[in-house]
Amino acid sequence: MPQDTPDLETFIAGVRKRNPGQDEFVQAVEDVAQDILPFVADHPEYHEAEILRRIAEPDRIVSFRVCWEDDDGNVRVERGWRVQNNNAVGPYKGGLRFSDSVTESVLKFLAFEQTFKNSLTGLPMGGGKGGSNFNPKGKSDREVMRFCQSFMSELFRHIGPDTDVPAGDIGVGAREIGYLFGQYKKLTGRWEGVLTGKASEYGGSKLRTEATGYGVVYFLREMLGARDEGLEGKSAVVSGSGNVALHAAEKLIAEGAKVLTLSDSDGFIHDKDGIDEEKLEWVKTLKLEKRGRIADYADEFDAEFHEGKAPWDVDCDIALPCATQNELDEDGAKALLDNDVLAVVEGANMPSTADASKAFRKAGILFGPAKAANAGGVAVSGLEMSQNSSRVSWEHDKLDRMLTELMQDIHGKCVEEGEGEDGHVDYVRGANIAGFRKVADAMLAFGVV
Numbered sequence: 001m002p003q004d005t006p007d008l009e010t011f012i013a014g015v016r017k018r019n020p021g022q023d024e025f026v027q028a029v030e031d032v033a034q035d036i037l038p039f040v041a042d043h044p045e046y047h048e049a050e051i052l053r054r055i056a057e058p059d060r061i062v063s064f065r066v067c068w069e070d071d072d073g074n075v076r077v078e079r080g081w082r083v084q085n086n087n088a089v090g091p092y093k094g095g096l097r098f099s100d101s102v103t104e105s106v107l108k109f110l111a112f113e114q115t116f117k118n119s120l121t122g123l124p125m126g127g128g129k130g131g132s133n134f135n136p137k138g139k140s141d142r143e144v145m146r147f148c149q150s151f152m153s154e155l156f157r158h159i160g161p162d163t164d165v166p167a168g169d170i171g172v173g174a175r176e177i178g179y180l181f182g183q184y185k186k187l188t189g190r191w192e193g194v195l196t197g198k199a200s201e202y203g204g205s206k207l208r209t210e211a212t213g214y215g216v217v218y219f220l221r222e223m224l225g226a227r228d229e230g231l232e233g234k235s236a237v238v239s240g241s242g243n244v245a246l247h248a249a250e251k252l253i254a255e256g257a258k259v260l261t262l263s264d265s266d267g268f269i270h271d272k273d274g275i276d277e278e279k280l281e282w283v284k285t286l287k288l289e290k291r292g293r294i295a296d297y298a299d300e301f302d303a304e305f306h307e308g309k310a311p312w313d314v315d316c317d318i319a320l321p322c323a324t325q326n327e328l329d330e331d332g333a334k335a336l337l338d339n340d341v342l343a344v345v346e347g348a349n350m351p352s353t354a355d356a357s358k359a360f361r362k363a364g365i366l367f368g369p370a371k372a373a374n375a376g377g378v379a380v381s382g383l384e385m386s387q388n389s390s391r392v393s394w395e396h397d398k399l400d401r402m403l404t405e406l407m408q409d410i411h412g413k414c415v416e417e418g419e420g421e422d423g424h425v426d427y428v429r430g431a432n433i434a435g436f437r438k439v440a441d442a443m444l445a446f447g448v449v
């Protein structure tokens with residue numbers, strides 16, 4: 001006889017016990033479980049097959065040693081991982097993160113989240129994530145190349161275009177993808193779509209670089225539209241200054257919003273006049289080519305630099321956390337709510353702490369969770385896989401139309417599953433249930449495996 005659906009506390013106590021010390025992973029599972037447990041109580045077929053419990057247990061985790069030599073001839077040893085969380089609806093798919101903050105817990109939370117996000121896109125992609133505690137900051141190009149080659153010398157055994165298709169994430173951009181792809185090709189002798197986020201010269205999709213940030217703004221546009229609001233004239237606070245933040249800022253500016261801030265791990269800059277297209281181009285060169293610090297912005301333009309601080313105290317209509325997990329805590333949430341923020345939309349993965357997320361949901365503001373709002377990047381990765389396997393290259397405008405429709409579709413799914421009787425849409429619940437349903441139905445079809 002199957003037992004009753006456990007309450008949240010009991011379920012999470014079990015997750016915590018099986019994953020000791022893995023706080024980020026437990027946080028991500030709890031965020032989903034709080035909506036899925038009440039949902040499965042009305043759907044006994046999911047509960048009897050223990051679907052949520054199974055999704056919260058990765059299919060496998062590969063962990064390996066990565067040795068490389070620095071420019072002074074010292075031998076350096078790091079750890080690499082690939083977490084293959086769930087491939088019920090397609091090959092494992094998700095980025096690689098290189099940062100000294102990477103742990104198995106962080107990669108497990110990201111792979112778990114990715115499973116729901118990829119399901120929401122409607123494309124055939126399962127969830128995975130990987131990376132290393134290697135920190136590319138301050139390393140020379142040759143050092144990064146040697147590290148990437150060594151990393152791929154083990155990873156290549158575990159990936160493939162129909163098995164697992166990694167891409168970029170924090171610390172892994174076009175440069176790293178190039179080195180990783182080159183090594184995969186050398187080791188296997190095959191050119192195949194095994195990584196996405198490649199440069200256009202060797203099979204990369206147009207728009208993949210911009211897709212996550214643009215997608216966040218397309219999702220935000222849908223949320224605002226549902227309340228008869230638009231972006232024109234709205235003030236926006238953006239955190240981060242990497243791939244997601246810069247392209248979200250770019251699209252906000254194009255839509256007529258005023259972007260006030262950007263940040264990195266040293267602090268944030270506040271430009272009261274707004275960051276325009278020209279200033280943003282300057283930041284792109286600073287961050288993507290010179291690999292400099294955001295503080296330099298305040299020397300170049302008339303702006304304040306706030307060392308060691310996050311930008312949530314700045315008065316704004318819209319906040320887009322686009323840097324990293326748990327960057328927006330309860331105090332940050334309170335500051336935004338005190339300033340009557342209209343919408344908070346997550347560009348980074350799990351940027352809001354559990355308490356911050358609770359505060360936004362309780363306040364009833366427009367709150368777009370990462371697994372829905374930042375799914376545009378992996379969606380265009382899915383389109384890159386399609387282009388690679390059919391040996392075609394689609395144009396920018398066609399891809400932008402497809403991305404817009406994908407984000408509208410994800411928004412629609414969130415509304416369908418998240419709208420309450422009073423008409424209020426809880427996007428967190430909507431994304432959790434819609435993302436879960438497809439994976440769960442596929443798993444039911446496979447039986448107990």
Ligand SMILES: NC(=O)C1=CN([C@@H]2O[C@H](COP(=O)(O)OP(=O)(O)OC[C@H]3O[C@@H](n4cnc5c(N)ncnc54)[C@H](O)[C@@H]3O)[C@@H](O)[C@H]2O)C=CC1
Pocket residue numbers: 168169170171172173212240241242243244245263264265266322323324325327347348349374375377378
């Ligand atoms: N690149 C992509 O396509 C996607 C990325 N994401 C998520 O978006 C977030 C940012 O990723 P990317 O822009 O790709 O990485 P990136 O490496 O291009 O940029 C990361 C940015 O975050 C800043 N940062 C890192 N730690 C920080 C901290 N503790 N405090 C403040 N700033 C900090 C860095 O200085 C940098 O500006 C991550 O959570 C990532 O998982 C989500 C979906 C897709």
Ligand SMILES: O=C(O)CCC(=O)C(=O)O
Pocket residue numbers: 093094095096114117165166167168169196349374375377378379381
């Ligand atoms: O494009 C991809 O596969 C990576 C996307 C990703 O890592 C994410 O959505 O967090």
